[in-house]
Amino acid sequence: MFLRFAFKNHGSFRDATEVSFLATRVKDEDVHVPIKPDLPHAKFGVLPLLALYGGNASGKTTVIKAFQRMVSHILNSQTHLSPTDEIPYHPFKLDDQSRESPSQFECEFVVDGTRYLYGFVCSTHIFEEEWLYAWPTGSQQVWFQRKGKLREDWYFGPSLKGDRKRIAQQTRDNALYLSTAAQMNHEQLGAIYKAINNLTIFDLPVSSHKPMMFSESPLFEERRRPEVQRLICAADVGVKDFRVKSQRVVVEKLIEHFRDSDDKEINEMADDLQSSLEKNGDPKRIELLHFGAHGTGTWLEPEEESSGTVSLINRLHQILSALSIGALTLIDEIDRSLHPVLCAELIKLYTNPRSNPKGAQLLFSTHDVSLMGHLRRDEVLLSEKNADGSSQLVPMSQYKLLRRDDMAKVYMEGRVGGLPQTGNLGMMLSPVVEVE
Numbered sequence: 495m496f497l498r499f500a501f502k503n504h505g506s507f508r509d510a511t512e513v514s515f516l517a518t519r520v521k522d523e524d525v526h527v528p529i530k531p532d533l534p535h536a537k538f539g540v541l542p543l544l545a546l547y548g549g550n551a552s553g554k555t556t557v558i559k560a561f562q563r564m565v566s567h568i569l570n571s572q573t574h575l576s577p578t579d580e581i582p583y584h585p586f587k588l589d590d591q592s593r594e595s596p597s598q599f600e601c602e603f604v605v606d607g608t609r610y611l612y613g614f615v616c617s618t619h620i621f622e623e624e625w626l627y628a629w630p631t632g633s634q635q636v637w638f639q640r641k642g643k644l645r646e647d648w649y650f651g652p653s654l655k656g657d658r659k660r661i662a663q664q665t666r667d668n669a670l671y672l673s674t675a676a677q678m679n680h681e682q683l684g685a686i687y688k689a690i691n692n693l694t695i696f697d698l699p700v701s702s703h704k705p706m707m708f709s710e711s712p713l714f715e716e717r718r719r720p721e722v723q724r725l726i727c728a729a730d731v732g733v734k735d736f737r738v739k740s741q742r743v744v745v746e747k748l749i750e751h752f753r754d755s756d757d758k759e760i761n762e763m764a765d766d767l768q769s770s771l772e773k774n775g776d777p778k779r780i781e782l783l784h785f786g787a788h789g790t791g792t793w794l795e796p797e798e799e800s801s802g803t804v805s806l807i808n809r810l811h812q813i814l815s816a817l818s819i820g821a822l823t824l825i826d827e828i829d830r831s832l833h834p835v836l837c838a839e840l841i842k843l844y845t846n847p848r849s850n851p852k853g854a855q856l857l858f859s860t861h862d863v864s865l866m867g868h869l870r871r872d873e874v875l876l877s878e879k880n881a882d883g884s885s886q887l888v889p890m891s892q893y894k895l896l897r898r899d900d901m902a903k904v905y906m907e908g909r910v911g912g913l914p915q916t917g918n919l920g921m922m923l924s925p926v927v928e929v930e
Contacts, residue, residue: 495531495540495604495853496693496822500613502598504563505556506885508586510598513557513875515541515855518891522870522898526845529853531604534632541873542844543856545865546887547905548877553885554859557877558824561857564599565694567616568687572666572673580618581668588883596622605689612672612686614640620667626686628653637682640671656680695816695823709774712814713807714738721849722810725839726782729803735783737793742776780807805831813843813856820852828858829865838868866902874901876910 498514501507517528517538528539546554563582575581586592600613608630615623624640636651638658645665650658657680665674676687708714713722727733745767752764771777781793782803796804809825809832816823829837837860843849844856845868866874874890890901893910904910 495529495820496855497533497536497540497602497604497609499561499564499602500598500600501560501564503585503592503595504560504597504599505584506551506553506586506879506883507556507560507887508589508592508884509886511557511560511885511887513544513561513857513887514889515544517541517870518872518889520871520891520898522872525868525870525898528870531853532607533604533609535609540853540855541870542850542854543841543858543869544873544875545869546857546859546875546877547861547863547866549879552877552879553887554877555826556885557875557887558826558857558859560599561694561824562696564601565690565696567599567614567621568670568673568690570673571621572669572677575666575668577666577668579668581616581621583616583618586884601690603690603693605686605693610686612690614670621670624671626672626683638671643667654682656682692819693821695812695821708811709777711778711811712818713780713811714778718814722814725806725810725836726803728836728839729800729806729833732784732786733782733803734785734791736780737783738778739781740776741779742771745771745777801831802833802836806836809840813840816854816856817843817850817852820854822855822857825856825858827860829860829862834862834864837862837865841865841868863902863906866905867899869901871895871898871901876905 496515498512498516500510500512502510516536517540519538526542528541530536530539533540546557548554563584566582571581583597585595585597596615596617598613598615600611602609602611604610608628610629611625611627613623613625614621620643621640622642624638626637628635628637635653636649637654638651639649640662641647645659645662648662648671650662656675661675661678661680662671664678665671672683672687675683712718723736726736749764749767749771752760752767755761779796781795782799783791783793785791796807809828812825813823815821828840832840841856844854872889872891876888876890878886878888880886888910890905890910893904895901895904
């Protein structure tokens with residue numbers, strides 16, 4: 495479970511920015527109540543979701559990408575970068591000082607009842623700082639603090655066991671100590687690495703070419719069938735049922751066809767497909783049952799479905815996977831190709847304790863103001879662009895509203911941040927002169 499995420503000097507966000515899942519003192523229990531873990535610092539509980547609102551290019555997507563960038567550094571810095579590779583680094587570029595300054599990322603999360611704080615500072619060629627703290631018994635433990643190039647200056651607390659200094663010597667400048675330790679099978683840090691990997695589920699590409707094909711998925715669980723069927727049937731008029739069809743024979747024939755080619759790249763595609771079969775198991779495909787005017791049922795292939803249906807299936811796979819393990823889902827534009835009613839139903843999967851018993855969380859961006867009717871005030875973050883081109887996040891809970899129901903109204907009236915200032919676009923267009 496994530497408690498907060500903070501970053502600085504990344505993308506359009508120059509200044510320190512925090513995304514907090516910690517609930518505040520707002521009386522919005524008429525919508526839903528927060529998750530209430532037994533944590534002394536989470537007095538009002540932990541929020542199951544956060545929504546990012548704001549105009550186009552205001553920074554909503556950058557917030558989600560910042561989270562993804564942090565996790566990508568953790569999971570890939572040791573394994574995906576060579577000693578000479580540059581670190582993927584995207585500072586704020588609209589002023590000279592920030593362009594040359596490092597980026598900073600930090601997250602606070604809970605694993606097996608213990609709170610952790612992990613973060614790092616990076617530039618093009620080096621992770622300049624890195625730290626990890628834990629609170630297993632309420633008191634802070636410093637596991638390690640990294641600063642600078644000299645490994646002798648790095649600090650390791652007594653609570654961190656194992657061959658710490660040998661791992662430090664194996665840690666490249668362009669790799670994180672946490673990532674290196676995990677690859678070297680350090681028991682404590684490997685568990686943190688795996689937890690961060692398991693706690694995050696990134697956005698799926700919505701495509702009409704590879705939808706509704708998975709190996710193992712909660713979509714296929716019999717206990718979830720009524721729920722999945724209800725949501726799928728709500729997406730398109732005429733959809734009455736769904737079925738799962740194995741694609742192993744299709745994929746095996748494709749592999750055989752690729753191996754007959756003299757093209758090296760096509761042969762490599764065959765190897766990738768074979769590896770995927772062995773690693774992920776039997777690929778399955780979902781088909782939907784439609785009924786025509788005369789009551790005749792027809793099973794349609796995924797490519798024949800509407801973009802809304804494809805989007806919903808992909809979203810359901812992603813969301814149900816998160817709910818089954820208690821992970822955080824990150825979705826940019828949750829309302830893409832989906833009706834607001836369906837988006838609201840997906841949100842409710844996180845806010846209902848019955849469908850979310852493991853405390854899964856959701857961070858999403860949207861332009862759909864109607865979804866505010868399903869959110870608490872501390873679950874709405876407003877993204878704004880400043881005059882100097884930098885972005886900032888402002889929680890809706892910082893504004894004094896008479897009622898929670900006023901959120902959508904005051905937002906659309908421009909009385910709070912996050913609303914694009916378009917002016918009169920019609921007056922900006924040149925008049926069309928008719929030629930007689």
